[in-house]
Amino acid sequence: MTNPTNPPHRPGRVEGKVAIITGAASGIGRVTAETLAREGARIALVDLDLEGARAVAAGIESLGGEAIALRADVSAESEIRSAIEATVARFGGLDFLHNNAAITSPDHQRRDGSLLDLDVEIWDATMAVDLRGAMLGCKHAVPHMIRRGGGSIVNTTSNSSLAGDLTLNAYAAAKAGLNALSLSVATAFGKQGVRCNAVSPGLIAGPSFAKVVPPEVQEMLLAEALTPRLGTPQDVANLVLFLASDESAHITGQILRCDGGALSHLPHVSKLRASGKTTNRT
Template sequence: MRGLNGKAGVIAGGGRGIGAATATRLAEEGAAVVIGDIQGEWAEATAQRIRDAGGKATGFALDICDPASVQAMVKTCLDTYGRLDYFHANAAGGTQGDIDALTIDLAVFDRSIELNLKSYLICTQAAVPVMLEQGGGAMLYTSSGAAYGGAPWQVAYPVAKNGVHALMRHVAARYGKQGIRANVVCPGLVLTEAAREHLNDEYMEAGLKRAASPRLGKPEDLAAMSAFLMSDDAEWITGQVISVNGGMAMRD
C-alpha cells in the first residue's frame, strides 16, 4: 500500500477487535502506531505483538472521553515518533439500557452520546490542530451499520453514530483545503472478541442470512479498508462513509 511506510499515528480504541487488527495492518505497512485503550493492558499487549513482529508500536492507557488523556496520547505519538499523520477514533459501547426512545433513561442516553460521539469530537480537537501545523493528515472515524439500519431495539447508539457522520463531513469540508482528509468506516456484523462474548448464535445466524456473503466479517476486513483510507492511496477520498459489511446493507 502506498504512503504508509514511515508515517505515524494513533488508534484510539485499539486494544482488541477492529482497532487491534488495524494497528497490526498499519505496522505491517511500515507505519508506527500508538495504540490507546481504556484497558491499558490490552493496548500494551497488542503493541508488544507488533514489536515482536518487527513493527513500531506503543501502548497507552486511554480514557477517550477525557480531553487530557487524548491530548496526552497525541503528545506520546509526537514525542515518540515525531509526527501525527493519521488518527483513528474507534470507540463504541454504552449500549446497556439503550432500548426505546420512550423509556430510555436520560443518563443512559447521555452516556452513549458521550462515548460514541462526544469522544470523537475530543479526538478531533486533539489531532486536527497538530495535522494543520504539519500541513495535512487523515482522520478516520469508526461508525456502525446501526447509523442507518432503523433498529427498533436501540435509539441512543444509532443517534450517536449518525452524529459521527456529520462530524466527519464537517472536518472534511472545513479543513480539506488545508490538507486534512476525513472519512468514516462503517462495519457490519464483525466477529470481534466482544461480539463473540456478547452475541448469541441466533443473532449471528440472522446476520449471516442478511449478508450477500458466505461469512460474517473479520476484524481484518475493516483493518484493510481503514489502512487504505489512512494511506496516500486514498488521498482523493474524503467526506465519505465507507461500508464494509458483506452486503448486509447495499447503499450509495
C-alpha cells in the same frame, strides 16, 4: 543480484506514518493497529484498558514494529489531548487518527435497548464517549496534521446510524452524529490536506461473536449479507489501512460501509432468496 535469503525491504503501504488508534486494546482497533504496523506505520494505541493496549504493543514490537500504549478516556479532553501530545513527542508528528473507541459492553448496550426505559445517564455516557470522544480527537489532532502538510482521519461509525433498528437508540444517534462530524472535518480542513472519512461496519464477527450471538441470529445476519460470509475485524482493518494510506488521497467526506452489502438491497431480498422463488439463476 537479489539474495533470496535476504530479500530487499518492500516499503509498507503506510511506511513511516504516525498513527493513533483509539480503542486499540481489542476487536477492530487491535486488528487495525496490527495491520497498519505490518505496513510500516508507527502506532500509538490509546485505550482505557492500558494492560490490553500494552499487550498489543508488545505483540507489534515483537514482530519488529514500533508501538506505544497510552491510557486515556477519549471523552475527557485533557486525557485525549495528552495522548496526542505524547504521540507527537515520541514520533515527531501525526499523520493518521482512527477514532474507534466506543462503549461496547453488553451491559451498557442492554441498558440502551428500549427508548421508553432509556436512562439519561446511558444516553449521556454514549454521547460522551462515542461522539464527543471523536470530536476531541479531531480537535486536537488536526493542528498537528496541518503542521505536517496534511493527514487522514477515520471515524468508526456503524450501520446503526444508517437504518432504523429496534434497539441501541443512543448508540445509533451518537454514530449518526459521527457521520456529520466526519463531513464537517472533511469540509473544513480538506484544503489544508486533512481528509476525514467514516467507516461503517455491519455486524462484525470478532473473537466473542460466536459466544454472544446465538446461532439462529447468526443465520439471520448471514441471510442479509450479499457475501458468502460475515465480516471480520480484518475486513474493517483493510479498509482503514486504505484510508490511512496515500492510495486514498482523493477520497474524503465519505461514509464507507464494510458490511457485505447488508444495507445494499431491498428489504424482501433475503425472504425471497429463502423461498427459492427468485427468478435469477444461481
